[in-house]
Amino acid sequence: MDFSLSEEQIALQEMAREFLRKHWPAERMRAALDAQPAVIDEEVWREIVEMGWLGVAASEDVGGIGGDVTTAAVLAQEAGRGILAGPFESSLVAAIALERSGDRDLCRDLLADLIAGGTRVTLAIDEPEGGYGVDAVKTTIAAHPEGWRISGRKFLVPDAAGASVLLVAARSPDGLGLVPIDANSPGVTIVPMRRLDGQSCAEVVFERAACSAASLLAGGEAMLREVYEIWTTLLAADLLGTAEASLELARQYASERVQFGRPIGSFQAVSHRLADDLVSVEIGRSLLWGACLALDERREHAPALVSAAKAWLSDTAVSAAESALQVHGGVGFTWEYDVHLHLRRARCNAALLGDADHHRERVAMHMQRAWMPPVKA
Numbered sequence: 001m002d003f004s005l006s007e008e009q010i011a012l013q014e015m016a017r018e019f020l021r022k023h024w025p026a027e028r029m030r031a032a033l034d035a036q037p038a039v040i041d042e043e044v045w046r047e048i049v050e051m052g053w054l055g056v057a058a059s060e061d062v063g064g065i066g067g068d069v070t071t072a073a074v075l076a077q078e079a080g081r082g083i084l085a086g087p088f089e090s091s092l093v094a095a096i097a098l099e100r101s102g103d104r105d106l107c108r109d110l111l112a113d114l115i116a117g118g119t120r121v122t123l124a125i126d127e128p129e130g131g132y133g134v135d136a137v138k139t140t141i142a143a144h145p146e147g148w149r150i151s152g153r154k155f156l157v158p159d160a161a162g163a164s165v166l167l168v169a170a171r172s173p174d175g176l177g178l179v180p181i182d183a184n185s186p187g188v189t190i191v192p193m194r195r196l197d198g199q200s201c202a203e204v205v206f207e208r209a210a211c212s213a214a215s216l217l218a219g220g221e222a223m224l225r226e227v228y229e230i231w232t233t234l235l236a237a238d239l240l241g242t243a244e245a246s247l248e249l250a251r252q253y254a255s256e257r258v259q260f261g262r263p264i265g266s267f268q269a270v271s272h273r274l275a276d277d278l279v280s281v282e283i284g285r286s287l288l289w290g291a292c293l294a295l296d297e298r299r300e301h302a303p304a305l306v307s308a309a310k311a312w313l314s315d316t317a318v319s320a321a322e323s324a325l326q327v328h329g330g331v332g333f334t335w336e337y338d339v340h341l342h343l344r345r346a347r348c349n350a351a352l353l354g355d356a357d358h359h360r361e362r363v364a365m366h367m368q369r370a371w372m373p374p375v376k377a
Helices: 007-023 026-034 042-050 069-081 088-101 104-115 220-256 268-296 302-333 339-351 356-371
Strands: 121-124 140-144 147-158 165-172 175-182 188-194 200-210
Touching: 007 042, 007 069, 069 088, 069 220, 069 268, 088 104, 088 121, 088 165, 088 220, 121 147, 147 165, 165 200, 175 220, 220 268, 220 302, 220 339, 268 302, 302 339, 302 356
Parallel strands: 121 165, 140 165
Antiparallel strands: 140 147, 147 200, 165 175, 188 200
16 A cells, blocks of 8 residues: 655645745744734735635635645645644635535535635534534434524534634434534524634534524535544644654754753753654654545545544654653743644644544444454344
């Protein structure tokens, strides 16, 4: 199985890295993260839209690039490496959901407008009670005298405060799926929150907000589960970028900082720790691209690979950032250095859509189903 990126994907990766290096310097990134509430750098956002990043996994007939999950993960990886703030990844996942719903009449205009930067859309799936994932969804769509109404709560919804449309996971008489809801509708309450890393999220409460069971996106539960796996994979890609950036900061500082007449990187206590982190990063990279390939080819075991990548890279990103902090010593804790920003992002994304323990349990569950014969009654 070949996990290597194509020439086009490598070129996109290099272009994204260079763009963020030039247009998303430390002072710009800090200004966006320090704002209360967090703000979007409109100039950078406009350029991201013009480069077509939001439609990287959407078809060309709606303004997309026609890429796949692997191509989207390449951009998510660079977003993590560059600590990109704003609704990029949430918009990317929303575009994938609209594209994969197959509901052209309902989604075509919304998808095209999202890709063009006119409408901001985000997904609302996880809930404050009941655990992670699609199976834990309790939000319901039910008939009322005044029409169909949606009720429930969503937690840690990314970039909800700036979104015009919410794609909400809910249970309806037709089954489980995603339903688009106007974020400004009566009965929709958005409570802005701020993540540890400065990114914007919110709790969203639906109190019999108007909707239509008929507007449930085509594809239903199967599409919702696929989108959730893709979203988890993009988070894993972001974590890989965070780990890479942390490791590079540690390596650079260890080669420059001199103690006892030689660089601290020459001491085994430092070099061995960074070597361990490098091995973990490379293992995580293989797991990530394996998960992306399985999703692109829609293989049955894709969810197990997705969870393996998310679990491993959650631990790896936090470990690499903590190692960088230790290598920097006291200055690593200061606001002027970027190390703590990577640690904050790593911890937040490691917990989102299921922490490492949750995904290890999912891997074990898939292995049990695949390798153990069913017990006869």
